[in-house]
Amino acid sequence: MLLICALMAGLIDSVIGGGGMIQVPALFAFVPGFPAATLMSVNKMASIVGTTGSALQYTRANRSPWKLVVLASLAAFCASVGGAYLLTQIPSQWLRAALPFFLLALLIFNLQSNAGLIHAPKHQHRKQSAIASIGASVIGFYDGFLGPGAGAFYKLLFTRGLGFDFLRAAAPSKFLNVASNLGALCVFLYLGFVDWRLGILLAVANFIGGQIGSRFAIKHGNTFIRKAFFITVGFLILKTFYDAFLQ
Structure with missing residues (x-):
């Protein structure tokens, strides 16, 4: 059952993010x-x-802005290290309580626009890099500190913040997600929290799911990914509300 869940998580995460749910x-x-x-x-x-596997699939379909990706990934990695360390020091109940309402506001904000359907970058290179790095720092810190839906947040950064369409946002947002996951993992490994056998088993299943999902998303395009995005964020709102107030 755990391997099946990991495969489904990889599939969903490859399309829009949120596999951690x-x-x-x-x-x-x-x-x-x-x-x-x-x-x-x-x-x-x-x-x-x-x-990483699904990001490479998207990279083959659309060229990625590598300079932007590298700068923002470094910011996401460093911020995630800070978030993961802070998680070991203080309770996170206040963030859990605020998260569903923040997600609901983002969902309404995006429903009112066509963000992600048309590729129309909004900013010049320096401003684009600054926005991506600042956004990646905030989301990376959140990913290390708490984490649910970070992949969807990264996609929001590129579609709503930078004007990318969903397909061209896919690879960059996933590389940033890898960076923040890696930052948090470094903290957990340093503190001795690791089980390699279980991690490798789930990694294989997650990789297979990611390959299936990314190929399906590339085939069906932006409209399909946009619909999947709204469904995922809607589910994430319900899940985070339940975790914060009903458990």
């Missing part, structure tokens, strides 16, 4: 005896492999 609850449900930090490191390990 499936993979993290599955880990806590099926491996209850493990420390929470170990389960989070296993999730990051699997996600890194699956997300």
